[in-house]
Amino acid sequence: MKTYSAKPQEIAGQWYVVDAEGQVLGRMATQIASILRGKTKPEFTPHVDCGDFVVVINAEKVKVTGKKETAKIYRHHSGYPHGFKEETLKSLRERRPTVIIEKAVRGMLPHTRLGDHLYTKLKVYAGAEHPHAAQQPKELKLGVK
Numbered sequence: 001m002k003t004y005s006a007k008p009q010e011i012a013g014q015w016y017v018v019d020a021e022g023q024v025l026g027r028m029a030t031q032i033a034s035i036l037r038g039k040t041k042p043e044f045t046p047h048v049d050c051g052d053f054v055v056v057i058n059a060e061k062v063k064v065t066g067k068k069e070t071a072k073i074y075r076h077h078s079g080y081p082h083g084f085k086e087e088t089l090k091s092l093r094e095r096r097p098t099v100i101i102e103k104a105v106r107g108m109l110p111h112t113r114l115g116d117h118l119y120t121k122l123k124v125y126a127g128a129e130h131p132h133a134a135q136q137p138k139e140l141k142l143g144v145k
């Protein structure tokens with residue numbers, strides 16, 4: 001018996017909506033990354049995009065545990081001298097709440113060209129509205145609340 005290997009033409013991508021209100025950031029991000037990757041499907045193939053599209057709403061209402069609200073620090077460098085920037089989760093949530101979920105999920109995807117492509121299938125919105133109604137997304141209840 002031969003091993004089945006999925007082909008990109010055979011995979012039909014579904015659209016899912018996840019409500020982030022009251023969800024714990026890391027636990028939600030792992031489940032979203034698994035859906036984007038396609039690991040929830042029986043025809044999963046590691047080197048092929050088998051995943052689905054995920055729309056996350058209410059990103060500003062995501063929860064974190066412990067002291068992460070003030071202790072978790074996001075760092076980046078502009079590439080210029082003295083271009084090192086640091087920002088706490090609390091200040092990033094006030095400024096750009098969607099980035100918190102995007103960074104958490106991106107870190108859980110492969111750091112390859114395939115991971116870059118999978119990341120484009122994630123859509124995050126701070127409020128409850130999203131412009132993807134035409135795709136008829138299914139509401140997805142994640143296992144943790």
